[in-house]
Amino acid sequence: MGIADMDFKAAPVITEALQARMKHENWGYLDMGKATPELTGAVAAWNKKRYGVDIDPSTMVLSAGVHPALIAALLTFSPKGSKVLLQTPTYNGFYSDLRFTQTQPEDVPLKLANGKYSMDFDEFERRISIDTHSFILCNPQNPTGNCWSADDLTRIGEICLKHRVVVLADEIHCDWVTKGQKYTPFASLPNKAIVNNSLTFKAASKSFGLAAHKVAWFYSTNPELLARVKVNHRADLNTMGLIASQAAVTGGEDWLNQCVEYIDGNHDFVAKFVAANLPMVKYSKPQGTYLAWLDVSAVADKINAKALAAEHNRTKPANAPTLTPEQMIERYFVKHAKVHMNQGASYGTGGANHMRMNIATSRKLVELALTNLATALKGNQTNFV
């Protein structure tokens, strides 16, 4: 129940499109002059219909993933050693992008009250210094699930504009919104100066389970920002990936809507199950994503995770990796519940004592995983592999 991809069979339109292309049996270079406008046009139409945002397809750049695109942007705006703002807990993959570009994370913790996360605007502004040039926004936020409101985005956008910090809006989770919640694209904000200070990064990969196809896109209303990023960006795209994304955004909406509804049901199921059977776990239904962010502080106390990690690190062979308390919890659940989840500390400041559970799977499997966790936590097992 770890890495963020889905267990479901792909939408039939995607499989059909890939099968049709397979029949051609020739794999020479793809005509990007034709493939690019086809896909960017379809993505723009999808964005207009689904989120009401106008994107000029000619301002859209295809990429082999959100990571390579973000890396190109970081290389453009954030010199080596400079700071990149993150609102934490946030997607752990951003830290690898920062390592790759030799930039420094500036973690600005989200505020947490009564199980709800919110942005800390004052702290965010305080953390900006002369060497802060970009901010990676995650909307909806992985792992907390927050769908940021137009007010949140406007306030954070104003601060960034004032301090000349470019907003890199990663909106890859935008389709996973729970009932009664709303995804607001950063690019849809009414203040054009704020939007012009941003680039948006997206893909069909989370929405349609296409991560292995390696296709994503980014766009900006600011031609200067876009031109500068393009200098540092090269996408080697593959035919099947483009076909899969094209089929998804032209014919996949019904499938996606059904899937979003099913995942919403999974979230309700998790909330109910945790409340009834997992007194050691704190959980609130998130606003978005297919991830459940579980507060396992009481589990950490029960198994004495800090002391276990310290003991492990004291006695381990010199060349073995050191372990954090979260990794002890992660191991505990693997050994005693046969459930693997992602340990919270890897999501930056504020992530400790949490586990991220991917629930984009059958409700049966979610139930089995939760039942196993409940059974393990009722026992007294403390031994580790």
Ligand SMILES: Cc1ncc(COP(=O)(O)O)c(C=O)c1O
């Ligand atoms: C917020 C966020 N951005 C980016 C990615 C990865 O994007 P890609 O596979 O397109 O590089 C993920 C994957 O989990 C993610 O959660």
